[in-house]
Amino acid sequence: MITINSWYILLPVFILFLLSLIIGTRKKIYRAGQYFLLITLAIYLLALIHLVFFPLEVYLGQYKSTQPLWQQFLHEFNFIPVLTIDLSSFVLNVILFIPFGVYLPLLSSNIVSVKKAAKYGFFLSLSIEILQFIIEFTLGSGRIEDINDIIANTLGAAVGFIIVRKLVKIKPVKELISKFSLSKTA
Numbered sequence: 001m002i003t004i005n006s007w008y009i010l011l012p013v014f015i016l017f018l019l020s021l022i023i024g025t026r027k028k029i030y031r032a033g034q035y036f037l038l039i040t041l042a043i044y045l046l047a048l049i050h051l052v053f054f055p056l057e058v059y060l061g062q063y064k065s066t067q068p069l070w071q072q073f074l075h076e077f078n079f080i081p082v083l084t085i086d087l088s089s090f091v092l093n094v095i096l097f098i099p100f101g102v103y104l105p106l107l108s109s110n111i112v113s114v115k116k117a118a119k120y121g122f123f124l125s126l127s128i129e130i131l132q133f134i135i136e137f138t139l140g141s142g143r144i145e146d147i148n149d150i151i152a153n154t155l156g157a158a159v160g161f162i163i164v165r166k167l168v169k170i171k172p173v174k175e176l177i178s179k180f181s182l183s184k185t186a
Helices: 007-024 032-053 069-076 087-107 114-139 147-167 171-180
Strands: 002-004 056-058
Touching: 007 032, 032 087, 032 114, 032 171, 056 114, 087 114, 087 147, 114 147, 147 171
Parallel strands: none
Antiparallel strands: 002 056
């Protein structure tokens, strides 16, 4: 078994992000707060990747199953919602996606409803679960895919969006947020 720690992958990715931010935004002028928003978003996403995928344990030469892919998927994925919830894991997954919901209206003026924020949270969470399955199937990482994680993450994105929408109703907070926002509506 080989263990791959996140720093070997995520640190170079962050450095490449910073370089692309510097090089790619020479023509577009961002305020300091907007750079701060983009950098903290990158740090959040890298932390999210760190938490849901790493450490990556690779089991070389120890293929786990001779089942077809669809049977392996049905065996590995928990499809039973709510009844199989581990409450502490559910709450942590909600908390994990609250920042994502906070970032959404600050990044795009197209995200104006809880439904849209939840949709983005759902698709990001679904992507994570699918990637976890692919990594589990190909490398044997030991991660379990769970429908309850998708529900919790979607809920977290919606809660984060609601928090920002409530905060922008307070004038001093709205003025502060407008210094960071890339969106015209936040």
